[in-house]
Amino acid sequence: MTLPPQAGPSGAAAAKLARSIPEATVARLAVYLRMLGELAEQGAETVSSEELATATGVNSAKLRKDLSYIGSYGIRGVGYEVAALHHQIERTLGLDHQQAVALVGVGNLGHALAGYSGFGGRGFPVAALFDVDPDLVGIHINGILVEHVRDIARVCAERGVTIGMIATPGPAAQAVCDQLVRAGVECILNFAPVLLQVPEQVEVRKVDLAVELQVLAFHVARRRAAEAAPGANGAHGPVPATNGSAVLPR
Amino acid sequence: MTLPPQAGPSGAAAAKLARSIPEATVARLAVYLRMLGELAEQGAETVSSEELATATGVNSAKLRKDLSYIGSYGIRGVGYEVAALHHQIERTLGLDHQQAVALVGVGNLGHALAGYSGFGGRGFPVAALFDVDPDLVGIHINGILVEHVRDIARVCAERGVTIGMIATPGPAAQAVCDQLVRAGVECILNFAPVLLQVPEQVEVRKVDLAVELQVLAFHVARRRAAEAAPGANGAHGPVPATNGSAVLPR
DNA sequence: CCATGTGAAGGCCTTCACAGCC
DNA sequence: GGCTGTGAAGGCCTTCACATGG
Known part of the structure; x- marks a missing residue:
């Protein structure tokens, strides 16, 4: 929103990217x-x-x-x-270049993400997996070796990782995030329920499944309240195609 | 901001919920x-x-x-x-009442969601699991039996399910959604990459992991473009804590 | 004619700034 | 004195409506 990206001017392959896309x-x-x-x-x-x-x-x-x-x-x-x-x-x-993804935390959710075909199939090959659990380090998931978190910096640099995904328990997330940032990762998708502290140049998106459910719970409650109180306004007003938004900024 | 919240009128347990919270x-x-x-x-x-x-x-x-x-x-x-x-x-x-959740599709992602402690621990007990795969129907995940999709209506009614989660492959999602709606589910959290068709009174939220990554990829690309073209504005302008939003309405 | 591309209007949400109350 | 609660201003995004052009 600040930072109008200034089109790639010279050359035939002039990238459009005119001015900041919302x-x-x-x-x-x-x-x-x-x-x-x-x-x-x-x-x-x-x-x-x-x-x-x-x-x-x-x-x-x-x-x-x-x-x-x-x-x-x-x-x-x-x-x-x-x-x-x-x-x-x-x-x-920017999907004309593949972007290598590193996933940290291969517990419950992370394991599923590691095997999720929606990523590799869409230009986001999972290039590295990390965890701290000795039972997990060393195994392969979907053909990818799980390495120790302490090697994040080296491995990410070697494989040109540009995007990190954090699926660790909350308390571990910030330390992992710091490691990823040190490794030069520019963007992070955070599944841990914590607010990550990052330098300005790093972009964070947060996916919070509990928040998703709570927003839905609110709508259930609202509807019940409306049914219970038929008073005043004809409260069965249809859900106005609300615009859900639960992926939070850093 | 119409209507100042008007304290609970009748009865002790007067629901607040004045008018539309954004x-x-x-x-x-x-x-x-x-x-x-x-x-x-x-x-x-x-x-x-x-x-x-x-x-x-x-x-x-x-x-x-x-x-x-x-x-x-x-x-x-x-x-x-x-x-x-x-x-x-x-x-x-509406978290003072527990809301039973049904999860349809216990493949990769669904399996992880079924075992995700962030749900049950926050008042959203997973009350039922469904799939069509004969290898999955009948097994238990986290102590919960996986049942056949054809029983959605009966089981959801029995257990008072109010929220459905769809983690099936895209092509199966609409049929599953129809079943959930028929079973009386009011809200759906959709992980499948399709636009669900539902009656107005049903609320849908969509979580699309591929979209999340693509938005991040855009930011990587944008930054690269800015670096490649040092022209005009001093383009290292900090990322302004953008407000990501990728959970889409129906 | 039909569908795109876009100025202008409108709505929702965020941010400011300060009055009000503890 | 400090912090909440909120009118007002501002910004971003959506929607409308129509000029533009194949």
């Missing part, structure tokens, strides 16, 4: 990208904003505005060329 | 709640908005405004009583 838009671009992949598989050549918007659950005007941030790749009167748009979004999201 | 606030209340729990364990009696805000990574004014939606439980010149505030937030989020 965070909300970036998240949706990833969603559009997946749907475009599916459409391509189905043999579609073009999509209209209306179609793509409906398929991904957004308003078509919003979709067009989102796409306008990455340039004008639509054809008026026709729509968007599926393959070209797919390619442009990939470029914008 | 969605963003609800998510943060859950975060405050966890921190209040930790503070209570450490023996703290009161916290100031400044302390609680710093500990949870938000602005203190925002925190006070958030708390103002659930009523005035602070003491001017002092702060908030930890135990009382904890209790009020629990009430607001």
Whole structure:
């Protein structure tokens, strides 16, 4: 939001990236990208904003505005060329280069993440696994060796890891985070229920499953309250397609 | 900010819940709640908005405004009583009643979620597990029997399930969702990478791990572009604690 | 004609700044 | 004196509506 990324000017491969794409838009671009992949598989050549918007659950005007941030790749009167748009979004999201991911903490959740095909299949090969538990260090998960947390710096540097995922218990998370930062990791996806302290240049996103459930619990409670008190306003008002947001900043 | 919260009218157990708490606030209340729990364990009696805000990574004014939606439980010149505030937030989020959760899909991710202690420990006991795989149906995970998806309606009704979690592959998700809805589930947490079609009264939140990584990848790419082009603005501008949001509405 | 791309309006949320109360 | 609670201002994002162009 500060920091207008200043387009890569010189050369034929001038990256668009014109000026700061809103965070909300970036998240949706990833969603559009997946749907475009599916459409391509189905043999579609073009999509209209209306179609793509409906398929991904957004308003078509919003979709067009989102796409306008990455340039004008639509054809008026026709729509968007599926393959070209797919390619442009990939470029914008930086998915034209693979990004090696390191996962720290292969307990319950971490083990599942290590085996999650949604990562490697989408350009995020899990390049390293770490834990402190002697029972885990040395084993292989999905063909990847689990190494000791103390080797984070060396291993991440060797394998060019750019993204770290933390799935340790809360109390261990900050120390692990510090290690990752020291190893030069620029972005961290944090599953531990703690606020990570990082230098400004490091980007953190937090996924908090307990918070997700609590937000849902709130909606259950709200509905019950509305049913119990039919008073005043006709309180059965439909859920207004609220915009959930539980991935918190650092 | 319409309608000043109007204290509980009739009866002792008058539900507060005045009028629509912003969605963003609800998510943060859950975060405050966890921190209040930790503070209570450490023996703290009161916290100031400044302390609680710093500990949870938000602005203190925002925190006070958030708390103002659930009523005035602070003491001017002092702060908030930890135990009382904890209790009020629990009430607001509907955590004073346990909510039974059903999890459909105990493959990779689902298996981890079934064993995730962060749920049961926070008032969300996993009351049922479902899958279609004959190798999985019949086994126990964490002491819970895996049942066949075809029994969703009966089992959920029997056990009073109010929240469903879908961790199936994408193509299976919609059918499972329909089953859960038929079983009377009001809220769904969806880990499958598809847009679920539900009746208005059902609330869906989506957690999409691939999207999370793609958003981070974007930031890596952005930073690289900025480094490659030292032009114009002194582009090392710090990442401004962006507000990630990747849990999407239905 | 039909669908994109976009200025302008509107809404929600955050931040400021200070009055009010302990 | 210190900290809460909140009107007001500001910013980001969404939505509308239409000019633009294939």
